[in-house]
Amino acid sequence: MTDSHAEPQPIPQGDxxxxxxxxxxxxxxxxxxxxxxxxxxxxxxxxxxIETLQEAVTLACANALTAAEAMLVPGETLATILTMTVFVAAEDGFSEHSKVADIASAYLRKRLGSRGICSRAAVGVASLPGNAPVEIQLVAAV
Known part of the structure; x- marks a missing residue:
């Protein structure tokens, strides 16, 4: 695994x-x-x-990275994160989506160095599952 903290695999909340x-x-x-x-x-x-979101965004990103790393076989590492999508459940008129995504980008850079720098999309939505403030999806290359 890549710099793994031996974090538990995220548990899907559906099918x-x-x-x-x-x-x-x-x-x-x-x-x-x-x-x-x-x-x-x-x-x-x-x-x-934005400053109050640090823990939530970091945890969502860590969960996505942990899920990706769980797909590796012994001896493999993630070559790079290709892209990240950050969904932000924002109030009407909110315009700082990229600042929310910056928190996730900083986490990936800290964990993976240059391999964590990726393209990304920050998307505002009306709501997310479980009333989450943020949801993060990754695509990685082995």
Missing amino acids: YVAAKRHGGLIYTAGMTPRENGRMIMTGPVRSGQ
């Missing part, structure tokens, strides 16, 4: 898998800020609230 591998690509499900199945923060994200 899906946390990650799926096809050849050298790994696709994760959208991950919310759940710890041991419990949502640590609920939305929506409000203007001026």
Whole structure:
């Protein structure tokens, strides 16, 4: 595994898998800020609230990375994160989606160095499962 903390695999909240591998690509499900199945923060994200999201965004991103790393076989590492999609459940008029995504980007860079730098999309949505403030999905290459 890649710099793994031996974190527990995220538990799907429905009829899906946390990650799926096809050849050298790994696709994760959208991950919310759940710890041991419990949502640590609920939305929506409000203007001026970015600093309060650090823990929730980092946990959602860590869950996605853990799901991706669980698809590796012994001796493999993630070559790179190809892309990340950050869904933000934001109040009407919110415009700082990229700042929320920056928190996740910083986490990936810290964990994986240059292999964590990826393309990304930050998307505002009306709501997310479990009233999560954020959901993160990754595509990685082995």
